[in-house]
Amino acid sequence: MQTDPSRLAPMANAIRALSMDAVQQANSGHPGMPMGMADVATVLYSQFLKFDPAAPKWADRDRFVLSAGHGSMLIYSLLHLTGYAAPTMADIRNFRQLHSVCAGHPENAELPGVECTTGPLGQGLAMAVGMAMAERHLNAVFGDDLVDHKTWVIAGDGCLMEGINHEAIGLAGVNKLGRLNVLWDDNNITIDGDTSLSTCEDILARFAATGWHTVRCDGHDFADIARALAEAEADPRPSLVACKTVIGKGAPNKQGGHSVHGAPLGADEIAAAREYLGWTAAPFEVPADILADWRALGAKGAAARAEWEARLAASPARGEFEGRMAGTAALASPALESYIAGLVAAPQKVATRKASEMALGPLTEQLPHLLGGSADLTGSNLTKTKFTVPFGADNYAGRHVYYGIREFGMAAAMNGMALHGGVVPYGGTFLVFSDYCRNAIRMSALQHAQVVYVLTHDSIGLGEDGPTHQPVEHVMSMRMIPNLNVYRPADVIETAECWALALETTGTPSVLALSRQNLPQLRGAGDEGWTGAANRSAKGAYRLKAADAPRAVVLVATGSEVEIALATAAALEADGIGADVVSMPCAELFVAQDAAYRADVLPADVLKVSIEAGVTMGWERFTGLDGLNIGIDSFGASAPADQLYSHFGISADAIVPQIKAKLGR
Amino acid sequence: MQTDPSRLAPMANAIRALSMDAVQQANSGHPGMPMGMADVATVLYSQFLKFDPAAPKWADRDRFVLSAGHGSMLIYSLLHLTGYAAPTMADIRNFRQLHSVCAGHPENAELPGVECTTGPLGQGLAMAVGMAMAERHLNAVFGDDLVDHKTWVIAGDGCLMEGINHEAIGLAGVNKLGRLNVLWDDNNITIDGDTSLSTCEDILARFAATGWHTVRCDGHDFADIARALAEAEADPRPSLVACKTVIGKGAPNKQGGHSVHGAPLGADEIAAAREYLGWTAAPFEVPADILADWRALGAKGAAARAEWEARLAASPARGEFEGRMAGTAALASPALESYIAGLVAAPQKVATRKASEMALGPLTEQLPHLLGGSADLTGSNLTKTKFTVPFGADNYAGRHVYYGIREFGMAAAMNGMALHGGVVPYGGTFLVFSDYCRNAIRMSALQHAQVVYVLTHDSIGLGEDGPTHQPVEHVMSMRMIPNLNVYRPADVIETAECWALALETTGTPSVLALSRQNLPQLRGAGDEGWTGAANRSAKGAYRLKAADAPRAVVLVATGSEVEIALATAAALEADGIGADVVSMPCAELFVAQDAAYRADVLPADVLKVSIEAGVTMGWERFTGLDGLNIGIDSFGASAPADQLYSHFGISADAIVPQIKAKLGR
Secondary structure, eight states: OOOOHHHHHHHHHHHHHHHHHHHHHHTOSOOHHHHHHHHHHHHIIIIIOOOOTTOTTOTTSOEEEESSGGGHHHHHHHHHHHTOSSSOHHHHHTTTSTTOSSOSSOOTTTOTTOOSOOOSTTHHHHHHHHHHHHHHHHHHHHOTTTOOOOEEEEEOHHHHHSHHHHHHHHHHHHTTOTTEEEEEEEOSEETTEEGGGTOOOOHHHHHHHTTOEEEEEETTOHHHHHHHHHHHHHSSSOEEEEEEOOTTTTOTTTTTSGGGTSSOOOHHHHHHHHHHHTOOSOTTOOOHHHHHHHHHHHHTHHHHHHHHHHHHHHOTTHHHHHHHHHOSTTTHHHHHHHHHHHHHHSOOOEEHHHHHHHHHHHHHHHOTTEEEEESSOHHHHTOOOTTOOBOBTTBTTOOEEEOOSOHHHHHHHHHHHHHHOSOEEEEEEEGGGGGGGHHHHHHHHHTTOOOEEEEESOSGGGOTTOTTTOOSSHHHHHHTSTTOEEEOOOSHHHHHHHHHHHHHOTTSOEEEEEOSSEEOOOOBTBOTTOOGGGOGGGGSOEEEEOOSSSEEEEEEEOTTHHHHHHHHHHHHHHTTOEEEEEEOSOHHHHHTSOHHHHHHHSOTTSEEEEEOSSOOTTTHHHHOTTSEEESOOSOOOSSOHHHHHHHTTOSHHHHHHHHHHHHTO | OOOOGGGHHHHHHHHHHHHHHHHHHHTOSOOHHHHHHHHHHHHIIIIIOOOOTTOTTOTTSOEEEESSGGGHHHHHHHHHHHTOSSSOHHHHHTTTSTTOSSOSSOOTTTOTTOOSOOOSTTHHHHHHHHHHHHHHHHHHHHOTTTOOOOEEEEEOHHHHHSHHHHHHHHHHHHTTOTTEEEEEEEOSEETTEEGGGTOOOOHHHHHHHTTOEEEEEETTOHHHHHHHHHHHHHSSSOEEEEEEOOTTTTOTTTTTSGGGTSSOOOHHHHHHHHHHHTOOSOTTOOOHHHHHHHHHHHHTHHHHHHHHHHHHHHOTTHHHHHHHHHOSTTTHHHHHHHHHHHHHHSOOOEEHHHHHHHHHHHHHHHOTTEEEEESSOHHHHTOOOTTOOBOBTTBTTOOEEEOOSOHHHHHHHHHHHHHHOSOEEEEEEEGGGGGGGHHHHHHHHHTTOOOEEEEESOSGGGOTTOTTTOOSSHHHHHHTSTTOEEEOOOSHHHHHHHHHHHHHOTTSOEEEEEOSSEEOOOOBTBOTTOOGGGOGGGGSOEEEEOOSSSEEEEEEEOTTHHHHHHHHHHHHHHTTOEEEEEEOSOHHHHHTSOHHHHHHHSOTTSEEEEEOSSOOTTTHHHHOTTSEEESOOSOOOSSOHHHHHHHTTOSHHHHHHHHHHHHTO
16 A cells, blocks of 8 residues: 555655754754655655554564664654654653653664664664664574565765765675665755865765665655665665755755754744645644554554564474574573583683683574674684684675774674674774774663674783784773773683673673783682672672781782782782782672672772773772772883883782882881 | 886885894784885885985975884885984884884884874874875965975775775865875785675775775886876876785785785795895895995985975075974963953853854964864864864865864874974864764874864753763763873863963873853953963862861862852852862873872862762772762763753752761761
8 A cells, every 4th residue: 555645745744844843842953854854754654664663673674774863853753653652742842851752862772663873973874784784694594584674774964974984885885785775865965064065075986886776866756766765675785875855845944054954943934834835733733634644654564564473473483583582691601601611620821812712612602693793803803703604795694794994883783783683793803993983882882782892902911013002091991981891801711701791781782801912710719510690700890819818908900910910919928918809800890789799899998909901090999099000001012012011010020019118018 | 316227126125024024023013014015115215205314304295104004114114224313223123122113003203204103094094184284284375385295195905994084085085185195005905814805895986986086006016106106196186096916025925815914924934035035135134235225215305305495594484484383382372361361351151162262263363373173063163263264175275174074084184284293283073972083082192293172062061962962981081091181171261271281282182171051250360460371270170269168178170060069169158168169170280280289289188079070980089989979970861951960960959968968067
């Protein structure tokens, strides 16, 4: 049942009216994009998008990503008009107000139907690439009956100017993601003015250069839009549809200029727009016939979903599919039990990046959810196992993505995969290059996306590559991102424990900061018969070694410096100074423990010394101002790792005298 | 005087030999790129590059940027062979060792002739774009006699896959930087393997799509290389020269594969390479005739430099030119004196972003060095003044760059401008999008590049745009980057003071974190007759208000929260509780003060309370564990700013009871 073409114009005008009225009422927001793209969006929803407002989480729905997230009233209008339970009209009236689900930029955690949180430009497009990769992967595993959907994106000039878009479209091109279609709001306007102020690019030529199909249309001609979308849908390549639009279309005096981008139209212009559009309804009212058309359109998806549900119910793969969608939380620790038992029996001195690879062995063997990769550092990050063969257009069932030199694109794609569901993505780069993808890591956290960042070469311990490659501030600065767990394991067993936690905390992304250099196995005693319940890293920090002599100091360290803390403690004990050693693989989890546990591990009345090969600021939270903070508050240097540790004073020899001086002993 | 073409092959082999021997001796490093690009580099240095080893800082030299910085032995070889004072052969023997100027990746602060520090991929190219912009700007001001040089880049596949390259080449294209030439090491290899693993891009088509000239050559055919470089030099557009090369060329069994990229060749392969290349000299020895050829080539630049020196000596613009190259350090405070006097006389309640614009008025009027811009948020960041007209191909003398939606490209370009000299760049985006350019900010700091980042909308105070746009962790996390001063001024006068400091600290980049919302003027009393010597922000923190009642608490706040600290203090004083208020516009500068000053401002024996609308971790450095830390340890929300401040408890009403409870009063 096609929507009557003559009804499309008033339906699109409903989007325009809601958008301009909501922005006016909030006295802030962005009317230009929703008004400019209303016609395109109406065609997309009426003729192409597969969705069922009654089941926003239907696994086989098409994904729609509003990459130009500032145009949030477009998606709020669409969700309301097509009949999703939310937003209600009351929500829309409360656009941009405290506790409204209609936030300034669309947030996936607030509103089913919003597939991902957008606003930081370019990332929506890159997340959509990840969604399309996840779709092809699951299709390869489960077949067309269960997984057969498309990914649609609306992107603006900003999304296509950000560097991340280059990485994203490159990934889409090489992986031949033909079911990804990007509708570009080609309006020649950015915030500063005409696009010619800042670019002379032939965008279609650029997309074509990386394996994309491109097509143009008049973004205000319904038939032409439908023609172009049909062409995009049919082409086997990913498609860019350049929709030539007028920004703020419908506001007769302001449309086409940059003043309409990000500010309310004002009462006069809204009145003029009502007249121009022939829109006589009051603000926040949609005439019944127009709403009925939208709701009829929304109801169309129910049949397709029912057929899919029937196929799923009848499928021999049903259990496997449901297990895939249910995620890894219950599976990770059991998968590691025999592996850790082996480590207890035969200790291993390996770099924690190697320990990560070892843990990934049983995990990738037993958890088909895991879809790994690396930004061109596979052999350094050690993220590929024998169970993860390459993912690509010739084998979408593969589970290792060669992301290329695209850290930001990789991170955002992983966000898209995680939000798509059915896969748990992990990917590697050097820790220092977390800077390149930092906002995508933040967006993992904000979106509750379960992504695991495998960030190796985590300190001066990487040695000769020097300060450009040596993280100093990164571990501490990522601890400051809300809802992100930063793990820095000390040995091969802690690394496995941190992997288990990362796969069990489904609403929280994880960073694993891993060493290049080999580290001795520090654990084993007490770990016989290890299970998830015995995961000592789960409390974030724990006493690894209790003082022998009367306790005078508590050394708290992370990662590669726990070995140094133990050496420091041994030297102190030799002089009769009792020293606890606390390993703190995850500060966030430790802070979340109750006060009694925290006080037992880090008692108030004892000298506390932090040891971490990074900036010291932040460690005062655990040591107080009367403690000692051993670290590096400058950039690193190029030299062999052991020399650097000596040079920067991260050694028992350098630390012991400072502790003795502090203790007056 | 042309170098004899028959001599080019042995000259290039000298680069190959030094590179493979140095990597072997260090037992780490990257031989593949220097060996692959030795022929191209030899042609560049012998026939195209304008340089004088005797004067590495000659203002009108061509700039050469090794964007693929891992190939550092290429530039170390070139500098040594052409006769720069450093590196010596002893330095090269100490490649990648502690204190060697031959660091793992080339560092500008270590070695004259290294124009910028490279290694983080893509940024060298983007910095080169900034250098080329600075060159055109100074050329427009001073003419061909004084400024007339080119910028040459060697970039690898990694540089051209990183998203930042898209931003950089877009900037170069729209600004028609015809004197920028990029030599692409087109070897079909990345670390993970063949480029086809991760890309299907037609790179030349992409460059052409954004206004570049492109040409190909055989990177091992000297005549063909020279033909292509000549064509690139002649074309009025920026040029990409695709140099088809064999990675590791000269290592007969390993060349052309990814194993040669980043590891020593090994003794056997080095022996095989010596035979293959006909290179009989011992390691770290260059045959006298070959060295003589290189040194003769290096000596050629002296004449051009002498002519330039003569032109400068005779130029009426000499004083102005030398002043431009000398920078802003001595000029900033005097330029602000009468402006600040006006503020003392007539206080202003404005957002600190507006205060920044106001300070930029006299600064841009009086300091022609300043070259501003914004990443498509000019009207929000308020970085443009009436003295800074747009920069572009039609007016390179302009001083406001419409960078487009390219935060990372902007930041790296500003690094290039600052390192070029003659301009002091500043540029704006929203503070939250410092994430997009974070590694370039780090590279400003590592390179001692005087760049001023104008980062507005610095907290939940931006209001309705919501958590995607609200920085929470950013101010604190940037405080952790070494050699970066993060300023968060509290009012219109502090903003001017912070601008003065940013322009006076020539070896340190600055971040200005600025409010969207209006803030009352808190200063004025005591600022009559303000001069740079009276800059109260220069010590990083100072007592803005002393307690009236006996001091029971010290409130330390930054930026928009200083107003809240004053309101809190007023409420406490009304109850007889004495409260100091300390404004801390720059934590880094405060930490650098002597202990007596720090103890006077933040005494040990008084309750200390930090108030900042961001994460609290880190503030324990100033308050201890027995203080109070008022802040936001979660993501923000979408709502009007005043409601958010109440919601998150950043208000006197919410803070006063906590202080009273702590004091037991």
